[in-house]
Amino acid sequence: MRVGMNALFNDIRRQYFSNWKKGIHWVAESYEGRGYCDRNYKKLLIGKPTENYGYICLVIHEATHAVTTKKHGKRWFNRMIKVSNRATELGDHDLAEELASHVEWVKSRHDLGPGDVYARVRDITTDCPNATLEKVTEGVAEYCGQTPEIVRREYPRVAEYYENARLCLRFKSHQEQDQEIGRGSTGI
Numbered sequence: 001m002r003v004g005m006n007a008l009f010n011d012i013r014r015q016y017f018s019n020w021k022k023g024i025h026w027v028a029e030s031y032e033g034r035g036y037c038d039r040n041y042k043k044l045l046i047g048k049p050t051e052n053y054g055y056i057c058l059v060i061h062e063a064t065h066a067v068t069t070k071k072h073g074k075r076w077f078n079r080m081i082k083v084s085n086r087a088t089e090l091g092d093h094d095l096a097e098e099l100a101s102h103v104e105w106v107k108s109r110h111d112l113g114p115g116d117v118y119a120r121v122r123d124i125t126t127d128c129p130n131a132t133l134e135k136v137t138e139g140v141a142e143y144c145g146q147t148p149e150i151v152r153r154e155y156p157r158v159a160e161y162y163e164n165a166r167l168c169l170r171f172k173s174h175q176e177q178d179q180e181i182g183r184g185s186t187g188i
Ligand SMILES: [Zn+2]
Pocket: 061, 065, 072, 142
């Protein structure tokens, strides 16, 4: 899968980011969490596709961060639309449409309220029990189309929700252990 993802990225890079000379030093690989553009390691981590957005769209999403900024700001939006227009030129109308709708979806994430953001903290922490606060914050940032720095600043209770979700997990796992013990002893 790792090799396959990188081959897909190279195709996309040649077709849609032909002016990105430094792109040759980048690699892409599949990732269990949400997608992420890692500038330090020149790596695009590609999350799982959804019903609406496939791998090509997700690779383009992260590659667009690499050539613009890590924020879902004006530069990222404009570059995504440029890629969508390029897909139309190349006759790939399905991809063009998918990209345009993906951009709209990402834009809509910017209007999330604190309740949505904190619920997301809880969900990610519950789904990925080994994730550090930093990783969870990155996931939340991607979800709401912001940088982790902005999330930390705008949503000061992220750490609190993270700790609470972890407490719940620990409590649940103790409960399960107790049930195991309970079941084991019923035969005696
Ligand atoms: Zn993004």
